[in-house]
Amino acid sequence: MLDTIPARRHSRRARPFALALVALIGLSPALAPRAQAAEATLVIARDMDITSLDPARAFCDTCQIVLSATYERLVDLGPDNRTIVPLLAESWEVNADQTVFTFKLDERARFADGGQVTSADVAWSLERLKHLKGNPSFLMDGVAAVETPDARTVVIRTTAPNSELLGILAAPYAAVVNRAVAEANGAKAGEGADAADQADGWFLANSAGSGPFTLAAYAPDDEVRLARNAGYWRDAAPVAQVVIKQVKDSVTQAQMLQSGAADIAMQIDADTAAGVTDPNVVIEPTASFNFVYVALGAGADGMPISMTRPVREAIGLALDYEGIIDLTVAGKGRRIAAPIPNGFPGTEGLPLPARDLDRAKALLAEAGIGGRVTLEAVYPSVNIYGVDFDILMQKVQQDLGDVGLDLALQPVTFPVWRERITATGIPVTAVYYAPDYFGSGQYVQFFGTQEGSPWYKRSHVAKAPDAVNPRIPDLLAAALAAPAEKVDEAFAAIAREMIADRIILPVVSPDLTLAYRKGVKGVRYSACCNLPLAEISVE
Amino acid sequence: MAEAVRIRPGLPGWLTPPVAVGLAVVAFWVAAALTADLWGLADPLRMVARRLQPPSGAHWLGTDALGRDVLSRTLHGARISLTIAAVVVAAAVSLGAALGAIAGFVGGWVDGLVMRLVDVTLAFPPVLLAMAVAATLGPGLENAVVALVAVWWPVYARLMRAQVLEVRTREHVEAAIACGAGPMRLLTRHILPLCWTPVLINATMDVGQVILLAAALSFIGLGATPPTPEWGAMISEGATQFYSWWIAFGPGFAILTVVLGFNFLGDGLRDFLDTRSAR
Numbered sequence: 001m002l003d004t005i006p007a008r009r010h011s012r013r014a015r016p017f018a019l020a021l022v023a024l025i026g027l028s029p030a031l032a033p034r035a036q037a038a039e040a041t042l043v044i045a046r047d048m049d050i051t052s053l054d055p056a057r058a059f060c061d062t063c064q065i066v067l068s069a070t071y072e073r074l075v076d077l078g079p080d081n082r083t084i085v086p087l088l089a090e091s092w093e094v095n096a097d098q099t100v101f102t103f104k105l106d107e108r109a110r111f112a113d114g115g116q117v118t119s120a121d122v123a124w125s126l127e128r129l130k131h132l133k134g135n136p137s138f139l140m141d142g143v144a145a146v147e148t149p150d151a152r153t154v155v156i157r158t159t160a161p162n163s164e165l166l167g168i169l170a171a172p173y174a175a176v177v178n179r180a181v182a183e184a185n186g187a188k189a190g191e192g193a194d195a196a197d198q199a200d201g202w203f204l205a206n207s208a209g210s211g212p213f214t215l216a217a218y219a220p221d222d223e224v225r226l227a228r229n230a231g232y233w234r235d236a237a238p239v240a241q242v243v244i245k246q247v248k249d250s251v252t253q254a255q256m257l258q259s260g261a262a263d264i265a266m267q268i269d270a271d272t273a274a275g276v277t278d279p280n281v282v283i284e285p286t287a288s289f290n291f292v293y294v295a296l297g298a299g300a301d302g303m304p305i306s307m308t309r310p311v312r313e314a315i316g317l318a319l320d321y322e323g324i325i326d327l328t329v330a331g332k333g334r335r336i337a338a339p340i341p342n343g344f345p346g347t348e349g350l351p352l353p354a355r356d357l358d359r360a361k362a363l364l365a366e367a368g369i370g371g372r373v374t375l376e377a378v379y380p381s382v383n384i385y386g387v388d389f390d391i392l393m394q395k396v397q398q399d400l401g402d403v404g405l406d407l408a409l410q411p412v413t414f415p416v417w418r419e420r421i422t423a424t425g426i427p428v429t430a431v432y433y434a435p436d437y438f439g440s441g442q443y444v445q446f447f448g449t450q451e452g453s454p455w456y457k458r459s460h461v462a463k464a465p466d467a468v469n470p471r472i473p474d475l476l477a478a479a480l481a482a483p484a485e486k487v488d489e490a491f492a493a494i495a496r497e498m499i500a501d502r503i504i505l506p507v508v509s510p511d512l513t514l515a516y517r518k519g520v521k522g523v524r525y526s527a528c529c530n531l532p533l534a535e536i537s538v539e
Numbered sequence: 540m541a542e543a544v545r546i547r548p549g550l551p552g553w554l555t556p557p558v559a560v561g562l563a564v565v566a567f568w569v570a571a572a573l574t575a576d577l578w579g580l581a582d583p584l585r586m587v588a589r590r591l592q593p594p595s596g597a598h599w600l601g602t603d604a605l606g607r608d609v610l611s612r613t614l615h616g617a618r619i620s621l622t623i624a625a626v627v628v629a630a631a632v633s634l635g636a637a638l639g640a641i642a643g644f645v646g647g648w649v650d651g652l653v654m655r656l657v658d659v660t661l662a663f664p665p666v667l668l669a670m671a672v673a674a675t676l677g678p679g680l681e682n683a684v685v686a687l688v689a690v691w692w693p694v695y696a697r698l699m700r701a702q703v704l705e706v707r708t709r710e711h712v713e714a715a716i717a718c719g720a721g722p723m724r725l726l727t728r729h730i731l732p733l734c735w736t737p738v739l740i741n742a743t744m745d746v747g748q749v750i751l752l753a754a755a756l757s758f759i760g761l762g763a764t765p766p767t768p769e770w771g772a773m774i775s776e777g778a779t780q781f782y783s784w785w786i787a788f789g790p791g792f793a794i795l796t797v798v799l800g801f802n803f804l805g806d807g808l809r810d811f812l813d814t815r816s817a818r
Contacts, residue, residue: 251781271591271604275782327590327605381760388779391604394766398586398605409765411678 299463300425346491561803635695643703
């Protein structure tokens with residue numbers, strides 16, 4: 001990969017000569033800027049978290065960017081981050097009880113190798129997503145069957161009504177893969193594919209999709225290189241090449257933007273962004289769907305107090321939400337009511353949390369907690385979405401100290417944290433979450449304290465009966481079966497349940513800082529795909 | 540020595556300018572560690588002003604990302620860093636010197652066993668070994684101390700053994716043996732008193748190195764846990780705040796001066812005590 005960045009310099013140096021030649025042979029000089037833009041390379045500085053580039057195995061923020069550029073799904077999420085728009089499917093129908101979804105594929109849709117995208121490819125890809133049993137396989141949990149009545153028609157049947165299926169199918173992991181190419185390179189889709197499939201390595205170096213780009217090269221801890229798909233079936237991408245460079249920290253990303261070594265960076269924290277004064281760099285904070293939350297281990301081992309609902313409520317009331325947003329993201333973030341991102345179904349009009357020390361102290365006194373109590377606070381020592389968890393937890397420590405709860409802070413690595421929370425639970429901790437697709441169901445399944453849910457286990461709720469919420473499964477089923485106009489109301493009811501349970505206390509939804517060089521157009525944040533590369537052009 | 544006395548009449552021979560500077564700096568930081576609470580500074584653990592304020596009359600070294608006073612944290616940090624250094628050096632000297640003395644005095648398979656253990660330990664790069672031990676034990680100052688002792692003891696074992704091997708062949712020891720002195724008496728009364736000088740000099744020089752390595756462990760998150768005002772941890776916090784240079788400046792300057800101070804002091808001590816080092 002040593003030739004990667006120099007290659008870009010070469011092309012820049014070569015450009016004046018090429019242009020001179022064009023002028024010499026008498027072509028219109030007006031063509032020159034267009035030729036330049038068409039050959040542009042877009043460089044993105046990013047701390048990458050790539051686990052795999054196989055759509056059915058990958059599960060990471062950077063994967064969303066790469067997969068949505070190299071593959072396409074049946075449907076896409078529109079620029080308003082709410083509306084489902086056509087992609088491979090030109091139209092679709094949903095039956096009344098939302099269990100049968102019929103898609104008509106666009107006749108023009110072609111893979112990068114020129115082959116037509118057929119319903120067989122769609123069925124094979126979704127089947128593979130399910131059977132690989134990888135991180136994103138849960139997306140196919142409610143899918144009973146994928147049928148292909150003809151080459152252009154796909155029928156998806158779900159086991160229960162699912163108003164969110166279209167949102168799920170817009171996730172980059174539901175990518176449609178060129179079956180013939182993938183199978184020739186060891187991919188399997190049927191039962192037992194998790195053991196039989198050998199294509200993970202092949203997908204790290206190649207792509208087999210119909211997206212506006214193809215994967216040209218991937219060097220772990222170095223860069224991902226995408227090349228424009230020359231035969232793309234819709235409008236070709238404005239830039240010829242995209243290079244995502246591995247750049248770990250926020251400060252270096254900012255410096256690369258200022259020096260012109262990078263065109264876009266999305267992980268510059270608010271304090272660093274405030275220090276960037278270069279007029280050639282555009283800094284654009286935008287609301288994100290990511291959030292950071294404090295979580296309580298209602299049934300964690302070895303607590304000196306019993307973490308009943310009033311105690312959990314007191315902890316929620318002791319947190320200084322405005323102060324936390326000011327300290328962790330320099331005020332560039334928003335409060336969030338429930339563990340569902342602002343802007344997702346069911347979040348409008350929910351009561352935002354606020355500090356009330358008197359009420360918190362009164363609740364603790366009623367619960368018989370006088371004097372000072374020390375609680376363990378093991379947390380992952382990470383810096384994510386611009387939030388330094390060391391700073392966050394020191395602030396939480398100060399806030400809870402005001403009501404007599406002393407936190408013993410223990411920063412650990414993420415794997416150690418995961419082991420601790422699974423084994424013994426952690427009285428007070430903090431974690432983060434980013435959406436996997438547009439829809440509130442994933443949050444209810446993950447954060448609700450219904451039996452068997454991830455946070456039912458992590459909070460060790462089985463040992464804290466007042467934290468179990470048996471109403472959630474029925475409410476969720478109702479929300480997923482609700483007609484479009486009732487979905488918000490149904491999810492709002494669940495959100496209120498989760499707020500009252502007070503296991504998850506969301507503290508901040510950090511703004512995302514979109515930072516890019518002047519002249520770069522079309523940069524936007526997408527709830528499904530993070531950064532849609534095909535919309536970006538360089539002047 | 541005689542030369543030095545001639546150059547600066549009225550001053551003790553060991554008090555060369557570097558030693559004087561070293562002594563003054565070390566004395567300052569020891570005093571700071573003992574009296575940090577009496578300076579009337581803000582609570583090092585509480586938010587006292589707006590965050591990320593540059594140095595000003597109210598906060599001489601500015602405030603950090605949580606709005607805490609950096610000067611107060613730096614001075615309180617002396618207590619932690621110097622305590623770690625003292626405990627680590629004392630423990631490493633005690634353990635290393637004891638094992639080294641036994642190895643040198645007893646010889647045979649005991650010597651072989653101890654020295655191979657020393658060789659194995661010294662074969663690891665010190666920073667990597669400290670990181671490995673600290674990472675295994677988990678973050679926390681106590682664990683960092685254990686990790687540092689694990690790195691430092693072999694140096695003293697080797698030093699002490701060499702000294703014991705040399706001293707035990709001296710005539711006064713043979714005389715003591717002839718007079719019927721037992722092994723314990725030989726070691727404690729006739730050999731060890733003559734072995735301490737290089738150990739002491741080394742220990743003084745090592746204080747600075749221990750502070751450095753302890754700060755390095757905290758910097759990478761394996762030492763002090765928040766909100767402890769440990770210098771390495773503070774520099775780590777400052778490193779993420781690129782445009783707020785003052786957060787890392789206080790603890791950085793503290794480490795620089797205290798390590799330099801101990802190095803100067805150790806140098807002077809060697810010149811004074813070690814008759815073999817020619818000037």
